[in-house]
Amino acid sequence: MPPLSRVPPVVASAIYAINEKDNDKFVAAFSKSAIMYDEGKQHLGPVEIGEWCLHGLIEHNASIDVKTATKSGTRTILYLIMDGDFVADYGITEPFPLYFEFAVQDDKIQSLMITDWDSSQPSMRALWVNNGCLEDPISSIRIAPRPQQNPPPGWVKIQMEAVSLNYHDIFTMRGLGMHPLTFPLIVGCEGAGVLEDGTEVLLYPAMGDQNYKGDETLDPKRHVFSELTNGTLAEFCIAPLRNVVKRPKLLSAIDASVLGIAWLTAYRMLFTKSSLRAGQTMLVQGSSGGVTTALIQLGSAAGMRVWCTGRTAEKRDLGVRLGAEEAFAAGEELPEKVDVVFDTSGDVTWSHSMASVKTGGTIVTCGAHSGRTFPADLGYIFVNQLNIRGSYLGTLQEFKDLIAFVVSKGIKPHIGLVLPLEEADIGFQRMIEGKTDGKIVVTI
Known part of the structure; x- marks a missing residue:
């Protein structure tokens, strides 16, 4: 028949x-x-x-x-x-x-x-990228079903509850990555959810060589969710058991969802890379992004004198509300030089960062959203004995320490916008336009 x-x-x-x-x-x-x-x-x-x-x-x-x-x-x-x-x-x-x-x-x-897959098999709602589009990354977004994955040995399946959006996702939409990208690819680098046995968890984002010993952030094969594996912006995600951390009861899924990328990056910048001590002065270049709001909140909780910059009065006011003692206009000369500058933008802020740090001070950088190359006066750097330190994510132990610090200090990560999965593209568009107010979280 x-x-x-x-x-x-x-x-x-x-x-x-x-x-x-x-x-x-x-x-x-x-x-x-x-x-x-x-x-x-x-x-x-x-x-x-x-x-x-x-x-x-x-x-x-x-x-x-x-x-x-x-x-x-x-x-x-x-x-x-x-x-x-x-x-x-x-x-x-x-x-x-x-x-x-x-x-x-x-x-x-x-x-x-x-x-191109058998839709009679178990599927799930997901946000995925069909191809990389450098000029119009939003056009590559698809919010539609994808097949569920079965976890291989040593991995587990997590039913996702909340996922934080990151600029890393936008790089993926542009087709840019530390590793060659294979499409279609579910994006999302971090998040919180529930195991099949009901255990509430959050995800440590960094994966790599299982046999690598030492600091995971130095592993040449390191990658995060949505690079070599599908990401977290879906009803279900699979992850190595090592990357699954039990969520404290005092930490909601939405708050926990932001800790893996921006907050872990900020924690490592502040506590591992900067050598700051309580009472010293730090400048955060920005006051409304994911990493910058985390730096302000963490630095304030740790007893630092926190200064920040912001392009608008609204952004500067937000920085002060989150714990900054002073907020300055972008590029404004400071009343005194600071011990450490945290720079997440690159080209557009770098000259001001160099001019704002005291002799023997440190600049910690983790991003280059405004450009990756810029002129540097090497004479100024070595005469003033400046320390320039790069920072990438954090180790699993630092992730666990961050969680404990946030819970013990009663810190509520600043989240400016919560969206359902079906409206996640709105959140990404706001990030591209620089219209962020802290982290953006998608609920699944």
Whole structure:
């Protein structure tokens, strides 16, 4: 019996329409409120679905050979072979296999999801990147189902509750990384969730060579979630057991979700790299980003004299509310030079950082959002015996120490915006535009 003889007539009609190159017939099979996902991209309503069929299929001489059909309730899943002329525009070698999953109600198609994986298997909501796009990273975002992963030996599955957004995710969307990226790729570098036995946990983000001894941040094979593995912005994430840390009861999932990247980076910068002591003065270049707000809160809790900069009065006011004694306009000359400057931006702030640190002082850098290269007066550096120290994440022990410090001091990490997964792209856009107010967290 041919596979299409066992499916709802409206599904068979849509497939016949593709092979007959009949766009009107294809569109007529869908309800007025239908939604279609192709490679995770949404097409809403008959007009958009018709444009997809015309430009994506008919103009590429597409044809479909259905191999199997499975029906369960309102769902019908077709395993098929797609042929056509896709090489020139998409670099796709045809023919190629696909799965079409239809949801049918009242003799109309309510939804169609096209995947290169068997959608009859367990799936999950996720935010993933279809390809890297340097100029328009937001365009590479897809918020659509992906297959669930089974943890290999030594790994566990976590049901994610909250995930913090990081600029590292935007680099991934641009196609940039410490390692070659393989798409599609679920983004998200950190987060908090629950194990299958109900244990509440948060994730240490750094992975690498299991046999490497010493400081994990120096491992040549180091990477974080969403580089060589899928990330955390999904209903479920798999992680090495070593990277799973039990969450203290006093720490909510939302607050815990920000500690793995920005807060761990700030902790290492402050307590490992700077050599600051209570009572000394530190300058934070910025007052509203993830790392900068963490530095202000941690430094204040540790007894440092905290100064910060901000491009606007609102950002400077935020820095003061979080514990800074003084807040200055970006580039403003300070009343006195400081013991340590923390620079997360790079090019745009570096000259001011150099001018603001006292003789024998230290500049700790962890980022280069505004540019990675800049002129440096080497004579000024060695005559004034400045220490310039790079910092990357932190060790597992530092992560555990950070958690204990935050809990013992009663610190509530500053989170400016909480969004559902379906609106995570809004959070990333705000980050790109520099409109942050502390960390942005996505709930799953």
